[in-house]
Amino acid sequence: MQVSHILREKGREIVGIEGDLSMGEASRLLAARRIGAVIVRDPGGALTGILSERDVVRAVAAEGAGALDRPVHAYMTRDVATCTEADTVDELMEMMTRRRFRHVPVVDGAKQLVGIVSIGDVVKTRIEETVREAATLRDYISAAG
């Protein structure tokens, strides 16, 4: 199963912000959209970072509520790991587990963003795949018996 399958199921919407937005506004956006991370882009649309709810928690834990008035670019992760639609869901799972993050933006050959995949999307896909495999095996066994 490839990443393209996940994007077909969930769509290609990318929630993005610019790095000068405040951490407070970014937090409100995460809460309103019920998501765990946003992509940070420059005014030209290029990927400059990613901010997840974990970054918000770390910022507030380290600096108190004042962190919420500071800009996202002070806390976001700049070195963003990406994948392509041709990568497999297993490869993505391995990357998320090894590098300990739960969101991976998807880019095309020209490095343009085409979607984002979360650990929730990956788990949902794996469960669907496992349920399908079990049904196929059950059919096979009952046909053989």
Ligand code: AMP
């Ligand atoms: P998460 O588990 O996605 O909430 O993120 C945990 C930490 O990893 C946060 O500091 C994020 O900014 C960072 N992070 C999340 N996704 C990525 C990614 N694809 N590449 C690099 N860092 C990431």
